Structures are given as C-alpha cells and as structure tokens.
Amino acid sequence: MFDTMTLTKATAGVCSTFLVFLLGHWAADVLYSTDAHGEQSYVIEVASAEAATEVEEVSFEELMASADVAKGAKVFKKCAACHKLEDGVNATGPSLYDVVGRTQGTEDGFGYSGALAGRDGSWTAEELDAFIAKPSAYASGTSMSFSGLKKQKDRVNLIAYLDSLDD
Template identity: 50%
Template sequence: MSDTLAFTKVFAALSGALLIFVVVNMAAKGLYRMPAPGEGAQAYVAPGGEEAEAAPAEPERTVEEILASGDADAGARVFKKCQACHKVDPGVNLTGPTLYQVVGRAVGVVEGFGYSGALDGTTEAWTPEALFAYLENPRGFAPGTTMTFAGLPKAQDRADVIAYLRSQAQ
C-alpha cells in the first residue's frame, strides 16, 4: 500500500508543478504579448481629425545661420569631448594635431604631425563650412581617417565648437 501512496504523491507533485508552469506561462504571455510580424499598431490620431491645424514647420536654417549663432562658451564645454586627442595651444600635438588657428588653415599642414592621407582632396582649407561638415561625421567626410571620434550630430554643438576654436586663435 505504501508503494501506491508514494506513487500518488510523486504523481500529484509533478502534476501540480506542471499546472503551476502552465498558469505562469499563460500569465506571462498575456503580460508580455509581442505583436506578430506584420501586425502593426495603429498610429495615434490626434483629436480633431482633419480640422486640427498642423503646427507650422520650423524653417530649416542654413549652415551660415547656424555658424553665426555659435557660442564660444558653450563650445568650450562641448570641446571637452575633443581634449583627449587635441589641444588648442600652438605646437602641441597629441593623438590629433593642434587645433590652434585651425579655422582658415590649410588642410594637413601642422608641422610634426603625421596625417593619414585621408584628408587629401577633401578640401583645401578648414573653412567654417568644411569644419562644420567634418565635425558632423569625420569618417563620412574623409573615409579612411584615423580620427576615431564619431562626430557631433547636433548642428548647434558644431557651431559652438567652431566659435570656440575661432576665439582661441585670437
């Protein structure tokens, strides 16, 4: 009789564990439901439908307008990302060349710095517009560059850094 009782207890324990597993699995699927491929959620529609007026789109600013709004103090803060590899002191090269008087300087002419050659043919001089494009995506501007920095995606940050670099050359 004890063999039957032991078998019943083991069977009841396994059945109970299986039941708990099934219930927890069903609850988890209900809580964390993932949409099936192709089953997209409907986009949120603003109340008012077609009657609601769209907010006027902000006109895009030109590079010149963005550069004109550059703030040297804000640029000093953003430039901290660059300080591991660059200095703005004359003649001080680190991993990257000195950025002293870089605005308006010819490309690849810093004495004592070994350039990779990726900048050859990209631009003649570091005009504010060329710096603006380069700082956005150095590898996109000059494929093969050894500069590992990913870039500054915000246009205002780039304008601020250029304003800071200009202020350091005076």
C-alpha cells in the first residue's frame, strides 16, 4: 500500500511544484525589474505648482449682479424639505420669505437654536453666503444639519432667488 515508488512520486511532485514557482518568480523578476531597463527613453514634463495659472478673483458684488434666479429656484429644491417660502409658514426650519435683510434669529413662531438666537446683525447677502457654505462653521452648535453648498455660484443664485421672492 505504501511503497517506495509512491513516496518517490509524491516527493517528485512537491519538488516539481516548487521548481515551477521558483522559475515563475525568476521570470517575473526579469520582466518587471526596474533596474534592468536603464534610463527612461523620454520624460514627460509637467508644470510645477508655482507655474500654475492663477484664477482671477471675482468680487461678491459681481457674482450677485450676474446671479441667475431660475437656477437659484432649482438649487432651492435642496432646501425645500425643511424650509417654506410662504410668509410666516415655518416647518423644520424657519420661513425663508423676506430672509434677505431680516434680523438673524427673529422669524416669528420659530424656535431657533442658541447658536442662531444669540447672533446680532441681519441676513445680508454676504452673511447668507457664509452661512449656506457651511452652517456648522458659521454658527457652531446650530441644529441645522445641512452640510452646505460648496459651489459659490449655487449659493449666489440661491440668495438672488430668495431676494426676488419679496419684491
């Protein structure tokens, strides 16, 4: 049952498998070695970070002047789940009717979090832009869970739309 020939065949099979793996390893080293190929035949040059073209800064007033109210209405769909546009109609968030120019934290019938209730000043276009960009950074501790709008063009269009609602 267990004779010398069976043991020889099993040993030969293990050694052959080991030999195939060693030859495969050697072939992979030869094919994929980075030292064996020498220098690169050509170099692709890329512009350095210092030589990158600078984007010219556009003032906030120019952005507001070029804002698109129709695009702002589309952006408002992200806000519509929590905010209403009717005067005095609050939902999860306060009514946004006549919000541009309104004193912060003063919408009748809405319970503001302490972070916004204690703020002074009014909702100017610049203040709204800063708030909509990232509410948690503008008013630390606010209960508004919205992460914000990253694109300034979207924020400007939204502010122009909100400002157009109250004539």
